[in-house]
Amino acid sequence: xxxxxxxxxxxxxxxxxxLHNVDISVQEGEFLVLVGPSxxxxxxxxxxxxxLEEVTSGEIxxxxxxxxxxxxxxxxxxxxxxxxxxxxxxxxxQNITFGLEMHGMPKSEREKxxxxxxxxxxxxxxxxxxxxxxxxxxxxxxxxxxxxVREPDVFLFDEPLSNLDAKxxxxxxxxxxxxxxxxGTTIVYVTHDQIEAMTxxxxxxxxxxxxxxxxxxxxxxxxxxxNLFVANFMGSPSMNLLPVRINVEGNDVRAETTNGKSETVxxxxxxxxxxxxxxxxxxxxxxxxxxxxxxxxxxxxxxxHVETINNTVDVIEPAGSDTFVTTTLGNTECIGRMRADTSLxxxxxxxxxxxxxxxxxxxxxxxxxxx
Amino acid sequence: MAISSQxxxxxxxxxxxxxxxxxxxxxxxxxxxPLYVMVVNSLKPLSEITGGGMMALPQVWTIEPWLKAWSTAxxxxxxxxLKPYFLNSILMVVPAVAISTMLxxxxxxxxxxxxxxxxxxxxxxxxxxxxxPFQIVLIxxxxxxxxxxxxxxxxxxxxxxxxxxxxxxxxxxxxxxxVFPTELVRAAQIDGAGFFQIFWRILLxxxxxxxxxxxxxxxxxxxxxxxxxxxxxxxNGAPMTVALNNLVQSSTGVKEFNIHFAGAILAAFPTLxxxxxxxxxxxxxxxxxxxxx
Numbered sequence: 001x002x003x004x005x006x007x008x009x010x011x012x013x014x015x016x017x018x019l020h021n022v023d024i025s026v027q028e029g030e031f032l033v034l035v036g037p038s039x040x041x042x043x044x045x046x047x048x049x050x051x052l053e054e055v056t057s058g059e060i061x062x063x064x065x066x067x068x069x070x071x072x073x074x075x076x077x078x079x080x081x082x083x084x085x086x087x088x089x090x091x092x093x094q095n096i097t098f099g100l101e102m103h104g105m106p107k108s109e110r111e112k113x114x115x116x117x118x119x120x121x122x123x124x125x126x127x128x129x130x131x132x133x134x135x136x137x138x139x140x141x142x143x144x145x146x147x148x149v150r151e152p153d154v155f156l157f158d159e160p161l162s163n164l165d166a167k168x169x170x171x172x173x174x175x176x177x178x179x180x181x182x183x184g185t186t187i188v189y190v191t192h193d194q195i196e197a198m199t200x201x202x203x204x205x206x207x208x209x210x211x212x213x214x215x216x217x218x219x220x221x222x223x224x225x226x227n228l229f230v231a232n233f234m235g236s237p238s239m240n241l242l243p244v245r246i247n248v249e250g251n252d253v254r255a256e257t258t259n260g261k262s263e264t265v266x267x268x269x270x271x272x273x274x275x276x277x278x279x280x281x282x283x284x285x286x287x288x289x290x291x292x293x294x295x296x297x298x299x300x301x302x303x304x305h306v307e308t309i310n311n312t313v314d315v316i317e318p319a320g321s322d323t324f325v326t327t328t329l330g331n332t333e334c335i336g337r338m339r340a341d342t343s344l345x346x347x348x349x350x351x352x353x354x355x356x357x358x359x360x361x362x363x364x365x366x367x368x369x370x371x
Numbered sequence: 372m373a374i375s376s377q378x379x380x381x382x383x384x385x386x387x388x389x390x391x392x393x394x395x396x397x398x399x400x401x402x403x404x405p406l407y408v409m410v411v412n413s414l415k416p417l418s419e420i421t422g423g424g425m426m427a428l429p430q431v432w433t434i435e436p437w438l439k440a441w442s443t444a445x446x447x448x449x450x451x452x453l454k455p456y457f458l459n460s461i462l463m464v465v466p467a468v469a470i471s472t473m474l475x476x477x478x479x480x481x482x483x484x485x486x487x488x489x490x491x492x493x494x495x496x497x498x499x500x501x502x503x504p505f506q507i508v509l510i511x512x513x514x515x516x517x518x519x520x521x522x523x524x525x526x527x528x529x530x531x532x533x534x535x536x537x538x539x540x541x542x543x544x545x546x547x548x549x550v551f552p553t554e555l556v557r558a559a560q561i562d563g564a565g566f567f568q569i570f571w572r573i574l575l576x577x578x579x580x581x582x583x584x585x586x587x588x589x590x591x592x593x594x595x596x597x598x599x600x601x602x603x604x605x606x607n608g609a610p611m612t613v614a615l616n617n618l619v620q621s622s623t624g625v626k627e628f629n630i631h632f633a634g635a636i637l638a639a640f641p642t643l644x645x646x647x648x649x650x651x652x653x654x655x656x657x658x659x660x661x662x663x664x
Contacts (some may be wrong), residue, residue, distance in 0.1 A: 085558035
């Protein structure tokens, strides 16, 4: 049993089921990020935890107590909304203390709590202002202040950074992470931004079509995606997924594919598993992250197995810190991540290092991971 | 090339603008003419009007007709002037406007933020109330007022106008609250605010523009209403419009046109005042409801 349990939760709107038997157990102090494309049910799941929607079946428990029919205000949760949802007619101070007032806390205590939170978020000078007079970042802080002041068991964040500009978003991301580290609160955070998910979370739940696709640490999700959807969704640029044929020769297992000139290329797997051997002669999908497809100097020095191939460079995309190089493998455009100062030209031939230790294989029919 | 074409644009602009302003001034004059006639004739002795000088300025300026219209003219049985009927109208309009606006706001709140099955259909029915002609409900309404024992009273008129106004006020507030962010209501729910607390503390304080629209609309309609006033209020309980009619229609003696003009202006004065004071909020409120979203 965890701190927050979502036990076999299902949610339907009329005949449409938007959450299918979701099972998540969140431990105290965890930072769980629900991530997925729009319409995947992540916001519905958050609303179900908040009590703004009721589950159709299953149970929501906080600290072991069943919350299914408990009013949102009595679940001891606080929520930060995408639009911040600051009350436009109240000052920042009133916004922060409104929840406490509704819970009948005396005025002196309310103010004490307000100043404490304002100091923590450095918004003391804004307390007398109305939300309309604040910038996006300030509103964001006030919205967090309103949540923090309640000292809830669970914090719920619904895409809180998506209305901020790119630079501010990165700053606030760090700030939220800092806040979590300092306060050790339990947080459930919804986003469609996989970088936010990776950087903030202690665990990620990748959702798609109302199903949890994979639940794991950022490292697990990134390096061992359990299916094609997770592999494709997480990471930017996304994982290269190319069709290959499995050939087993004694101890070795090779992936056979073609390069840009339609010549056959063989890539030997590192420590091939028994399940991979069973696919001998079959077509599978090979997954290689852009950082696993590099120039020879850029190859991971600690990798136990790097394959080298020659291939044609199709497109060069300098991104400042790296240069993304597009090349064709198995009739699929693959993106490799190279050094920033690479001198490659489009159309030229070069050597690519492929980190086979990190390569993953999927069954194209079931879309599930094989190895 | 670009500069010369800009030049012509300015020149034609000047000519067109002069023309437009001329036409507009003509229209304005045309619309102001009746008001001029009323004001001018209310300020001269009767002999000057009957003498045939309708358009002329008064030779002798007097406020006598205004005083008579207000306090001594023969309206009902007694020579009370319009004063008591003016008070009747105030006593009818203020509660009727306040109650119908509050109920409209509450309806709009429920119809947008506490959606239930069939709410759109219900709203459709309420909208229908806006299109029912007054004459159709006269007899049923008379029966209801009779059953309630408030026929012929100001309370009865208040009820009639509230019932008739809810359709409009609900329409205004519902459309306004549709674009009011639901996340605010949800945030307030999580903060522990109840149904009425959310209404009072979150929604109403942000409803200024639409409340102004609702108040102006209701005030003008109820103040200017004649048919309900004539049907459901009798004698001393009649509102201003009915009293004005009685003043003008009284068949005894000479027609005192100067007093009639003064009385008509008095009857129109409150609605004029409301428009002058809150007119710009009216337009602003209408825009806020329709453009946002």
